[in-house]
Amino acid sequence: MVEKWKNLEDCVWKRSLRTWDKNQLNEIFSLIQQISLEERQDSIKWSASPQSYSSKKGYSIIMGLDNSGVDEWRKIWNYRIPPKILIFLWKSFHGVLPLKKLLKERMTGVLDSSCSLCAKDDETREHLFWDCQTVKSIWSTFFDWWNISRSVTQRNGNFFQIIRLVKGTELKIAWSTSVIALLWTIWIARNKLVYRNTKWELDQVIWLVKIRAFKWLQAANKRNMGLENFWQVNPRGACLLFNKKHRRMDYIWCNSTVIGFSDGSWKITNGGSKRSGIGGCITDLEGNLLYIFSGPCLANSPLEAEREALLFLFQRIKDNSNLQGILTLCTDSKIVRNQ
Structure with missing residues (x-):
């Protein structure tokens, strides 16, 4: 079996392969070629753990997750935030949002993969939510609002690293909620631009982030109406x-x-x-x-x-x-x- 599986041309497929299919299969073939067989009794081993195989452990390895990431997700799923926002966040983290770069790789007829906001680079998750210069200006204003140094924008935009910037239980909940509100607002603004040709303004986006975060915290009994104006200018103080x-x-x-x-x-x-x-x-x-x-x-x-x-x-x-x-x-x- 190992000798026969050497390349794509040696196999017959029920349907034509897409680009991403071929990339994944080439990775599989590369792994198969590394197998060295010996004349002895076969045995089953799970090299990733001394314990028996589990789908949970296998999923963590495939997705590159560690225990800290699992713990962070457990906390996030407990936030009092609309479920569709949490699902959006999960999709974004796992790279399955319908961004142009992904659509071009998986669908025929999609020719343009450029960013919907700047049209300069491919529209990937990292670019749309962090590296795009249009989005950079939003993050800078957002960090100013929370009194966090703008130098953070020069780092890698890892979601869990960003939400760890603020310490303290209550502050961290408010900060994490605000970050999620920012990501969701960027996504909504991007879709309005693509499907309705609605231009977005920096002040409007930041205002929506503040309102959404406050409403979500209020629904979770983490804020009251009397603090809304204070929240707009000083979230830490609120x-x-x-x-x-x-x-x-x-x-x-x-x-x-x-x-x-x-x-x-x-x-x-x-x-x-x-x-x-x-x-x-x-x-x-x-x-x-x-x-x-x-x-x-x-x-x-x-x-x-x-x-x-x-x-x-x-x-x-x-x-x-x-x-x-x-x-x-x-x-x-x-x-x-x-x-």
Whole structure:
């Protein structure tokens, strides 16, 4: 049998072979030719594992999966996201989305495999969702929204590596949901361009990503409506504020009627320049959002950023006559609090 299976021409097929059929068969023939037979009793062995063969283990090897990938998928399937979005994500990861490059390989009559967005390279999964220059600008704005360095766009766009960029259980759920919303929005925008000739705009795409991610998190009881505006400008802050709502009643003991949260951010970029910003909000004891702010500042250190955020919050409360009662100011800086 091994001697007869040397090339495609030695075999008779019931139908004409497509390009991808021939590629797979050539790989099989190459493996068969590596078999060396000996005159002894045959035995069955499973070289990939000392244990007996299982379809689960075989599938993992064929797809190049490891245990960490399986664990990540188990978490993702548990996300409260519409099933069709999760199926889209699974198809994308396994390379079976109907992209032009794949359609040209598997179907006759498909001549164009160029990217639907830039028309410069073949439309593959890696190109459409990561390498395309049109999509790169979306990822850069997306990373800015989450306060993540744009240098990440220079790396390999591996999905699991991207969702591991943010640590912390609650933050990671929100971040992963946002990444999935971005991939789905790119796919929808691509299809609208192909089938309806609908041009897309960067601001519109990013806005849809924010709305979709927030709605999915809200359906999973991970957000409330009062934080939607805050989520639009500061997703990390919205995550932290939402988690604090479960402890909001802790402030009743001091007879507080208004609670203010502030936070400052400061860092040195790769180019050596300084970037800083402040943000915060004011709520009542029921969690209703009364005021929200976020923007850049001129702080020269992390401590100055924290101080500016708290002072800005205090000034807004002082200037607003509608905020009456006992105020509790909250900051995560022990130094500023002691001062």
